Amino acid sequence: MESIPNKEYSYNGTKSPIFTVFSNEPLLSTKDKLFTLETLQKSLDLKEIMENFASLVASFIRPFNIRFQSAFGFFSLSKSLPSNFTRNFNLDSADHSPRLGTMTYQSETPITATEDKLLAELHQLLQPTLKHALRFSELSSMVYKDHLTNIGNRAYYEETIFHAIEQSNRTNLGLSLMVLDINKFKPINDTYGHTKGDQVLNAFAQVLTKSIRTSDFVFRLGGDEFVVILQPSAPCSVSKVQQRILQEIDKNSLLKELDFSASYGFSHWEIGTTASQLFDQADQHLYQNKALDRAQR
Incomplete structure (x- = not known):
């Protein structure tokens, strides 16, 4: 069990933190996880995967302006939302190989502790498919590249x-x-x-x-x-x-x-x-x- 400070309330003129108490149990149900994995595994194309992931985030949490950047791929999806707050997540590979990339979320209001936990759970489900997609992208770039000039073949x-x-x-x-x-x-x-x-x-x-x-x-x-x-x-x-x-x-x-x-x-x-x-x-x-x-x- 963990307690995360969420906001403040005023009592007799004195501000005190309200603590939102979270269980270490996952927020996503087994059904939600299966649906997420099925949705993400429909394609190995990075753009399609990230578009599907953005739809899942909007469904489980709320819409964000989303950007993903790595050595072998870039994705950006703007929902034309005010970008008052930015939150970055480093996506690490489960087998300790080099970092997959960085996911950036922009929104009008800050990401809450609950939303942060949900995003972390979604990232864990995304990482295996994302790793394969980035590797596929890397291999595709080799297949489609003229090795003398580094332009398309x-x-x-x-x-x-x-x-x-x-x-x-x-x-x-x-x-x-x-x-x-x-x-x-x-x-x-x-x-x-x-x-x-x-x-x-x-x-x-x-x-x-x-x-x-x-x-x-x-x-x-x-x-x-x-x-x-x-x-x-x-x-x-x-x-x-x-x-x-x-x-x-x-x-x-x-x-x-x-x-x-x-x-x-x-x-x-x-x-x-x-x-x-x-x-x-x-x-x-x-x-x-x-x-x-x-x-x-």
């Missing part, structure tokens, strides 16, 4: 373009695809060696990453071929990104030293266009631009 591109087309079907926000390759990349490898060629690929990946918005994606499909997904996209989006790419190339000392250039093609998604068709249109435009560039030299 072909597998990640294929999954992302599929979801981007689905989203455009629902929202009609616009979607554009850019396909790029490096001009005269083989002579760079032949003249300076493959180590220099790898440095060029890395530098160009950084250029592309710096040239896009946070809502956009950049990928290396293989060799010197890169792809950029722009979403949302307007008719002027591609030209804006192209200008930023040229500016970033000019700022890069390695690329400037090699008189680096790249060609690009683009396509704009329309209703009924498949991912394969969208890529083919951009790829065809790329080779038209390369042919035009050769003819002008």
Whole structure:
């Protein structure tokens, strides 16, 4: 049995603490725990798990603005509540491995002792699923990452373009695809060696990453071929990104030293266009631009 100071009352002009007495018995019933575990184990996707967890917190306690942060994932859910009070919980792994992350709750009023105890119980139920989800996220990032440039690879591109087309079907926000390759990349490898060629690929990946918005994606499909997904996209989006790419190339000392250039093609998604068709249109435009560039030299 434990006593936790909760609030004060006034008696004969003297303030004295009222103690709320809690049993060491859990506040969640066995039925509540089973329901919580079933809800949390529906998915290994971090976002879905945290959305489900936020719903459980709102059901058992009350709604909060919730944020979770770790080395392998981030989640934020705002209920547009006043954030007068903040409470942080460090979520530790049961097997003493590195900390899973930090959960932050924001609310208009302070978290009471009862709510604090309920959150602790919910965290205990969350931790096993969360640990697996974070590990899955870590492994997924390895599967979807180009290990030379640390940007997305072909597998990640294929999954992302599929979801981007689905989203455009629902929202009609616009979607554009850019396909790029490096001009005269083989002579760079032949003249300076493959180590220099790898440095060029890395530098160009950084250029592309710096040239896009946070809502956009950049990928290396293989060799010197890169792809950029722009979403949302307007008719002027591609030209804006192209200008930023040229500016970033000019700022890069390695690329400037090699008189680096790249060609690009683009396509704009329309209703009924498949991912394969969208890529083919951009790829065809790329080779038209390369042919035009050769003819002008």
